[in-house]
Amino acid sequence: MQIFTCPFCGPREETEFHFAAEAGKRRPEPAETTSDADWADYLYMNAAPRRPAREVWVHLTCGEFFTMTRDTVTREVSDAAPLPGRER
């Protein structure tokens, strides 16, 4: 049972969270003029990194999205923070 820390609620069990996306993925804008290939890349491609990973997670109970930095092998979490520009 991993413990993740929601920046808004505090430490909670992993079952309360859901992986949303790898951090840094930007929705191509304007989407309309984005090529099919670039759009598919945005939708489906992942780095799935070993070791350090920065990801967007959502705390299902409060509904807040936030970023988490963790090691995908040891599963140590080094940081959890609100999305850029968000206040707690």
Added chain:
Amino acid sequence: MKRYSALSLAAEGLRGHRGWKPAWRKARPAPEYDAIVVGGGGHGLATAYYLARNHGLRRVAVLEKGWIGGGNTGRNTTVVRSNYFYPESVALYDLALRLYEGLSKDLNFNVMLSQRGMLIAAHTPMQMEICARIANAMQLNGVDGALMGAEEALRRAPLLNRGPGARHACMGGIWQPRAGIARHDAVAWGYARAASSLGVDIVENCAVTDLLIEAGRVTGVGTDQGTIRAARVGLASAGATPGLAALAGVRLPVLTYALQAFVSEPVKPILDTVLLYLGTGTYVSQSDKGELVFGGGLDRVPTHGQRGNLPMQETVLSGLLEMFPAFAQLKLLRQWGGVVDVVPDSSPVIGPTGPEGLFLNCGWGTGGFKAIPAGGWLLAHLMATGRHHEISRPF
């Protein structure tokens, strides 16, 4: 290759088993090959075998960072089946199943294919309707699929929960008679032995650290045992594939998750079919040794760590006991986790990618073991001819 048979076993028995040869040569890497397969799991070894057998390539190497069959090939619940919906998937998995059916003889290695049949069990009328949709699709694709009613399901699995408190009473489901289980390690060893006898070099403890690319063409790989040249490189390394592909600048639609498997203490035969319960997400079969081998969903946290956590264990085990309340007498003997490469549409990725000469076989998610012969067959076809096989084209 010394042939395996009852006769050779008897003869060796009389002379103290001194005559058995290594199942596969412990090869040291040569400086150059016609083709290199990265990953010594089932898919990689099968690829090498079919490269040699189907396409006559003789200078082939399999590079494995640890010991062969040590990844997901040796970490699954050994189910083989082709009860899928889309024609493309059915064609792929049924190719695998057909190859499995002849595999022991083909490889001269008993992979213990037990086609005891598999039931995907439904619990609501709506699930039964979906089961009908899939069973019909299987039939239209020429695969043995049938709808099974509750009575027959309970006859085949008499210990199923039929109490009044059952949360998910079995209504029947999809029955595939040809589905079953096979001995996972034997698949890896059998392919390794057969490939080795055709001249394939199987190099263990050799980690690939780099892909060599010159002018848009693959020219070889860098390893911790030095540089090895080849114009064709196939990646069949499951959860490690994204990292390797990234070396060639290739991104993949893959996320990696831990999938757990569980084994109970052995008991005398109590379950003669493979069972997947839609209501609980738990699947189970009984091994020839008598152990219940079971599993369920993925641990929901992306990871590269080969271990599982408690929440999914509780879900899978409670699901098993909900299906079979009498199994609560049993103890958990072993549990482990493998890292699976999951693609959004749950369809594998087979094809050329990035630089010329680089080929992929990944994204099997939780279905890699059952696909091994097909994955190898199709990747070998691609690597040898540079063109897709009819069955792998859609992927």
Added chain:
Amino acid sequence: MTGWRHDRFGTRIDRAAPLSFSFDGAPLTGFAGDTLASALLASGTRVLGRSFKYHRPRGLWGMGGEEPNAIFDVTHEGRTTPNVRATTHLLRDGMALRSVNTAPDALHDRGRLIDRLHRFLPGGFYYKTFMGLGWMRWEPMIRRMAGLGRLDPDHCPPADTPQLSARCEMLVIGAGPAGLAAARAAAKAGREVWLVDEAGALGGSLRWRGGIIGGGDWREFANETAAAVTAAGGRILTDTTLWGAFDHGLFAAWQRRTGAPDRHWRIRARETVLAAGAIERPLWFDRNDLPGIMSAEAALHHLVLFGAVAGRRIVLATANDASYPVAAALAGAGADVTLADARDACPAPPEGVAHLPSARLTGARGRTHVTGAQVNGRTIAADTVLVSGGYTPSVHLHSRAGGKLDWDAEADALVPRPGTSPLRVAGAANGGFGLARALAEGHRAGGGTGPAPGADGADWRLAAMRPDPALPGRQWLDPQNDVTLRDVRIAAQEGYRSVEHLKRYTTLGMATDQGRSANFAGLAAMAALTGRTITETGTTTYRPPFAPVPLSVIAGPRRGELFDPPRRLTLEPQHRAQGASFREYGGWLRPSAFGAGDEAALAQAEAGAARESVGLFDASPLGKIEVIGPGAADLLDYCSYVRLSTLKPGRARYGFILNETGIVHDDGVVFRLDADRFVVSASSSHAASVRMILEEARQDIIGPGRCFIHDVTAASVTLTVTGPRARDLLRAAGLPDAILDDATLPHMGVTETDWNGHPLRAARVSFTGDRSYELTVPARHGSALCDALDSARQQVDGRWIGMEAVMILRAEKGFILIGKDTDGLTMPHDLGWGGPRERRTDEYLGRRSLFTPEANAATRRQLVGPATDAADPLPTGAHLVPIEGPRRSLGFVTSSCFSPTLNRPVALALLEAGREKIGQEIGTFHMGETGRARVCESCALDPMGERLNA
């Protein structure tokens, strides 16, 4: 008959409480406090079972979880439990023990003949044969022979294990000398310590080896420690197996209780001390598997705790100092003991013990049990051979927690590399064999300052013992799975040299003792055979659980309804009183039909009544998500396929929410209550995911300060009144005029009003195609609304209708159900909703994906309504196929029923290029049978929508 009961020894048994039990039908007696193992040992029973493969006789080996042989099916109070390990299970009066793998009993097992074929059945023989006729021909026989115990098909243990979570400052695993010293040091410093041990009492090996600690008896030390732990707010859990170490410092423990359900603990500790001790290794010689050959440590354990003496003429073969007290105790108990030490330089022998230095044990004599030992080429008659090949530290949890191991030549064992796991390891688990060292290491691990509790005696010295490939005969490495040194030799010869390959090829270490006695032997044998060191050969992966744990303990109480609790309606009691049958729909328990009789017939009647006059149904599970704030319209424009900012307050609009991949995620009606207040209806099973889609866009796209999202599904009750006389029913129920007047509440209108002093929301939306009112009140007023409508119902000939009838009504109209009439590929234009895709110019979720080549393909499956002239509906799940040409799937029937209104079957289907096939004939396929259908529009009833305002 060799083992016997001493009349003086036995700290754990109560001689005043004899217990009767039976083994393979033979009546025996033991005492309260006995384990199954000690009672059987004292009874003199030698052959306790048969091995897995060769059906060799098997006797008691050990004293705990390492026991590979003494495993029984135990019947007690009418219930049988398979595979009970005799060493860890307490005896109860009236127990019937049945040996495993035997017929008719352990001693006379018919399968023993298999052993004569052993030379043809080496490890992994099955990979080399059984291919000619196919494995399936042989498998049933092999399966019958394998498998240890028998499951009792009628025994369903209850799901009563509580799952408890706990935190503490320090967790100490193992309550032997090292664990006690650690717990004591920490507790005395005022720290909250949890001390956990598998055994029923504190002390570990002190319980049978004894010891003077700090000048007093060890019991004083243990009691003082227990008192200190309790005083500092800690807790002591005996009979508790710490079975798993998980991420982020979580430990799982199984606590066994007598007369109460077991418990499953999830413990998080700030610091953890591992003091799990070590397990004695066997020795390897010809026929070392015979009953009567036992662990020396175990013999002492059974003697001191239970007064069960292993034999009368005993040879004790060893190469370490730890066996000397064992020999002394057995001699003191009256046995004739010969101590055969492999070392040249040995300590002085205990009094009364025959001593053989430089003694090499090369074989055992006997057929069903041991009758002698071959030492230095001569046979010593003996009824019991005790062996000690050194000790293997229990490093399992250290490894599971990520720790590495190093070879320690002095301990002749792999020991934890300090600092590689979060656990601090102390005592024998650390390779420290000796009381003083255990106490010192424990004291330090517990954070103790100052001198550790003192004890006499030096560390035990030992010489390394290994399986010897040059020794003739059959040497067992894994007694349960029948893996011998020959099998490892063959594996090495065939190249299965990696430890994992060895395990998998020979099954060595895969038995129910989890390799406790076999793993080191296999590793050492492979090292010897390949001329490598143990470190070069490798170590096996330790897999959880530490010891076999009942599945029921980990599963906990999540069974039956608790497995996956269905959601329940506020008005369930009312519906039951109205005669409803319930079934699960989208995770909710809802009325399927009302009244007694055949459900399908009831549904037909209910649907007919709803079309004729009026039907009522509970629509509360419909997701209701409020979106409030100045940015609400922008958010919904972005998240919805149809534009919603153009919706006027008081009006409703039907639409879809797509994924970014363009796939229809959900459908539903959105109400605009005010300029900045909307309610999004979601399918009952999609409410949570729709909320998350809205949240993500709110936080990522629209800006979190501009609106709020609030899922209020559970806060209200919604009842739907549908049918031509719906308005009459509402009027009879006394609902306000604002609702009844079509001018103020037209179709697709919504209004909020007051009724009987509480808020009521009424909406004219229809899932049936008839005039319909969706009435929503706060949950606590649901029953009042229900009563009012029910009284009125009787005046207008109305009827409660279940979900089966609702499914008919909506199918007649071609209204879809997400996930049933759509699949993972369905886009809105496949459902006939191409308008926004063609006309909207602003950005919305999933839009880009609606214009990819796949989305534009002419072969997309589209929603149609196949019709037949047959009396029976098309089977749902049937496929649509070409009438001519090669048969392939063009699509499939997603919903199908008989329409009581149209008096013919209606159906919905997803069909490849279905729109352009409308009017054509198409083939159907179901379970091998073919037929024909006509492709029609999906809406079979009232396509102009005239009934909505009738």
